Each structure stands twice: as structure tokens, then as C-alpha cells.
Amino acid sequence: MKRTTLSLIAAGAALAAVTSVAAVAAPEEGPAATGKAAQQPVERTSLLCPAPSSSELAETTYTAFTPKTEVSADSGTAALVPAARSLAGKDDKDDKEEKDDKDGKDGKKGEEEKPFLAVKKQGAPVTAEENGSGAPALIGLAEGSLAPGWSAQQTTHFTAGAGRGLHGAVCSAPDTDFWFPGASTAEDRSDYLHLTNPDDAAAVVDIELYGKDGALDSEVGEGIQVPPRSSVPVLLSTLTGKPQTNLTVHVTARSGRVAAAVQALDQKVGGDWLTPSAEPSASV
Structure with missing residues (x-):
């Protein structure tokens, strides 16, 4: 006891x-x-805008805006800079040689790139215009007080030719997976998939096409290289041998991340940007 x-x-x-x-x-x-x-509060926002056109008849207006918030507006930056233009399948070595040649010619190696469009304060929209085929794809980054709610968009007016009309696109954040319904490789269509890489390392992207009977057999869309801080246009008709009137495009980043956008150009009815489908809901 x-x-x-x-x-x-x-x-x-x-x-x-x-x-x-x-x-x-x-x-x-x-x-x-x-x-x-x-x-x-949001402290950092990334946005990417696709190249609006390769036509000399195109007129593009860009707009960027940060709404007024309760966050202190004393500090912050928000700017869009041009992305390099690259061709699908081009390797990093070729891009490096071109960059070295350009740096050697203009003597600006090491200098910070001048913004194409910059927001200076909350509540004040900023616009810029670019005509012809020189309108670039843009890589944007906002930090500090200009990051919450920061948005950018581009509107392009085609006066003639395939895709004539108004093309509107909202600049989007980079991601690793996209679905685009409503694309086509029909004879009257020229649909381009624009891939923009905001990072300092190359991205590798796979593109899958789905028709009425399911996935199309094609290895051309596998392992597409998107060089650092560059934009690559891919003509969808080059990924499949037989024309398809209605297609769904699936874009997956095997490494890195990109922003993806599909521009549909039709000889008869004009054109516009196709909006990626939203993420499926877990409940109804």
C-alpha cells in the first residue's frame, strides 16, 4: 500500500x-x-500579354491599372517590358548568340530594360499604343502597393485580312496547365498558340489536340522549347496532318511555367482571342 x-x-x-x-x-x-x-495584402503579381499580331495593318492599345486600396500607396512598382520573340523549337544557344550580337552592337549590355508600360500610382490607368507587326508580347511584374488588383489588357484592331475586326485579350498570370476549346485547323483558319515564358530558365511545353473522336496522334507538339523571357507562336495546323474543324487544345508545361493564349484568325468571319476554360469545380 x-x-x-x-x-x-x-x-x-x-x-x-x-x-x-x-x-x-x-x-x-x-x-x-x-x-x-x-x-x-498581395505583395507580388505577375502578368503576361501575348504578341497581338504579325500584321502591318494592326493597331494595338495596351492598358494597365491598379485600383485604389487600403494598402499604403507610398511605395511599389508595376511595369510591363517586351519579351523576346522566338520561333518554336529554337534552342537556347541560338538565343544567347543573338542576344550577345545585339549587346555588342548597341552597347547596352547590363543595363536595365526600359518598361514598355508602367503604372506609377493606384487608381490611375496607363495606356500605350503600338501599330504594325512590331507590337510585342509583354512580361509584367507588380510589387508592393501596386500589386493588389493590378491588371492589364490589350485591344487590337485589324483593318483588313484574315482575322479582321477587334481582338481583345486580358493579360494573364503564368501557369502550368491550360485548356482551349473552340480552336480549329480548317482551311479557312489560321489559329496560333502563343506561349510566353516569364522566367530566367527555359520552359518545356507539350501540346495535345483533341477532335471529335478524342486525342489526335501527333508527336510534333511534344517538348516545345520556350526560351527564357521569350514568347513563341505555334501554328496549330503544323501539329496535325489532317484539317480539323473543331479542336480542343491542351497545354502542359513539363518544366517551368508559361502563359498560353490562342488567337483564331478566320478568312471569312474575322477573328479573336480564345479564352481558356476555367478550372472544374469540386462541387455543384
């Missing part, structure tokens, strides 16, 4: 000691204690 009593007393003392330590070391109330996530 004495040993049992002593054991119970010792266990009670140990439990009391642990409880007192836990009480002293109890965390302060906060998101971790309540199980609620802390809400913080």
Missing part, C-alpha cells in the same frame, strides 16, 4: 509540473491558436 501510495503521489506531482509548464509556455492568441489564416 505504501509503494502504491508513493507511486500515485509521484505521478500526480509529475502531471502537475507538466501542466504548469504548459500553462507558462502557452502561445498567445493569434491565427495559429484560432485555426484561422491571417489575411495579408
